[in-house]
Amino acid sequence: MFELATVLGSVAPVLQSGAEAGGPALDATGAAALAVGLAALGAGIAERGIGAAAMGAIAENEDLFGRGLILTVLPETLVILALVVVFLTL
Amino acid sequence: MSVKTEGSSNYEYVTARVRARRAKLFGDDDYRKLVRMGPGEIARFMEETEYETEMNALGARHSGVDLVEYALNRNLAKHFEDLLRWSEGSLYGYIARYLRKFDAWNIKTVIRGIYTDSDRSDIEDDLIRTGEFSERLLDRLVDASSIEEAIELLDSTIFGGPLEDAYSDFERDGVLVPLENAVDRAFYGHLLDDLPSAEPDSPTALVREFLEAEIDFRNLRNGLRIARSGADIDPAAYFIDGGRLFDPEELRQLASNDEELVARIREGPYGDDLDVALEELEDADSLIQFEHALDAALLEYSGKLSNRYPLSVCPVLSYILAKEREVENIRAVARGREAGLSVEEIEEELVIQ
Numbered sequence: 287m288f289e290l291a292t293v294l295g296s297v298a299p300v301l302q303s304g305a306e307a308g309g310p311a312l313d314a315t316g317a318a319a320l321a322v323g324l325a326a327l328g329a330g331i332a333e334r335g336i337g338a339a340a341m342g343a344i345a346e347n348e349d350l351f352g353r354g355l356i357l358t359v360l361p362e363t364l365v366i367l368a369l370v371v372v373f374l375t376l
Numbered sequence: 377m378s379v380k381t382e383g384s385s386n387y388e389y390v391t392a393r394v395r396a397r398r399a400k401l402f403g404d405d406d407y408r409k410l411v412r413m414g415p416g417e418i419a420r421f422m423e424e425t426e427y428e429t430e431m432n433a434l435g436a437r438h439s440g441v442d443l444v445e446y447a448l449n450r451n452l453a454k455h456f457e458d459l460l461r462w463s464e465g466s467l468y469g470y471i472a473r474y475l476r477k478f479d480a481w482n483i484k485t486v487i488r489g490i491y492t493d494s495d496r497s498d499i500e501d502d503l504i505r506t507g508e509f510s511e512r513l514l515d516r517l518v519d520a521s522s523i524e525e526a527i528e529l530l531d532s533t534i535f536g537g538p539l540e541d542a543y544s545d546f547e548r549d550g551v552l553v554p555l556e557n558a559v560d561r562a563f564y565g566h567l568l569d570d571l572p573s574a575e576p577d578s579p580t581a582l583v584r585e586f587l588e589a590e591i592d593f594r595n596l597r598n599g600l601r602i603a604r605s606g607a608d609i610d611p612a613a614y615f616i617d618g619g620r621l622f623d624p625e626e627l628r629q630l631a632s633n634d635e636e637l638v639a640r641i642r643e644g645p646y647g648d649d650l651d652v653a654l655e656e657l658e659d660a661d662s663l664i665q666f667e668h669a670l671d672a673a674l675l676e677y678s679g680k681l682s683n684r685y686p687l688s689v690c691p692v693l694s695y696i697l698a699k700e701r702e703v704e705n706i707r708a709v710a711r712g713r714e715a716g717l718s719v720e721e722i723e724e725e726l727v728i729q
Contacts, residue, residue, distance in 0.1 A: 335388045338386055338389040339389060342389040342391070
């Protein structure tokens with residue numbers, strides 16, 4: 287959590303400098319891109335655990351390959367939903 | 377002496393594999409079939425299961441019930457080595473700490489082997505090659521020509537110091553009891569080493585809870601055995617520190633009185649889990665029945681913990697216990713059939729969750 291705060295802290299001045307120049311530092315498309323990026327990050331974190339568990343299950347029983355694959359990519363739906371935001375801003 | 381580890385743990389991977397393996401353990405039906413088989417049939421049955429590789433590998437050198445027993449041991453070692461191979465980080469530390477149980481077993485086997493002048497190959501067959509000791513150390517232990525030499529080899533391990541202390545007692549009395557006690561005490565004494573009493577629900581706290589339960593159950597069993605055998609031994613002398621149910625003084629008082637002991641356990645933290653075992657203790661006069669009930673209770677308790685905390689060390693420890701039980705059950709069936717016990721008698725010996 288602490289690392290996230292420092293990251294945000296370093297981003298904030300950039301946003302502010304943009305505001306001083308008149309326009310927003312991040313226009314709508316940029317913000318949408320950020321949304322997709324963050325969603326992908328979240329999906330990646332979620333897949334880390336599921337993927338590890340799925341590999342374990344497949345190692346024990348090869349028939350579980352299909353099920354393991356589906357469960358592993360399930361968090362990927364997050365990114366697809368986040369893509370909706372991009373289309374809304376275009 | 378703690379196990380040095382670094383990096384983060386891979387609970388997901390290890391628990392997934394362990395759960396798959398646990399599901400493959402023998403169930404009620406398999407045991408029901410096994411109990412009704414003769415020794416030869418048991419061996420043939422085992423060749424078609426999980427134990428196939430080991431049965432084939434050892435089939436040339438051994439036969440009958442010995443073959444079954446050695447195959448069981450080797451399979452056990454294989455699975456537990458796998459656990460150590462997969463796990464990383466602090467998870468490895470937790471598992472390795474518990475698997476030192478087999479280091480203790482190996483040391484006892486070697487000491488007994490040297491004491492009885494057994495062949496090198498006989499001792500080697502009885503080793504369970506898992507735990508913290510390297511293959512090389514085990515080989516050198518088997519090669520040791522005297523107990524003193526074996527103890528010297530163990531100098532750098534947790535067992536070295538206690539064994540050296542016990543050696544003079546052994547020399548004076550000429551019995552193995554002091555040495556074996558020293559080994560067991562070293563194992564249990566180091567079980568809770570460097571485990572801080574962490575905040576609840578953290579991985580460390582769970583390991584602690586599990587190991588404390590194990591120590592409590594061990595104390596309970598020792599106390600009962602002393603009480604039931606009527607021997608004039610001070611239970612407190614065999615007390616293992618670290619449990620949360622008794623302190624030595626209490627155990628001494630309770631060991632002489634069955635009813636109070638049962639009441640005390642019922643009030644304690646394991647009261648609910650031990651319900652069945654306690655009832656068994658109250659009606660049965662046989663200590664063996666109660667010990668089996670205790671084993672089943674520990675198994676159930678570990679199963680409960682592993683369902684409550686799926687991504688923790690609990691499923692792994694619970695698997696280790698279940699696998700050990702399976703090996704002991706099959707051994708009991710095989711030996712029982714060999715000795716010509718009846719089906720009912722053997723079924724009483726089994727501990728099935």
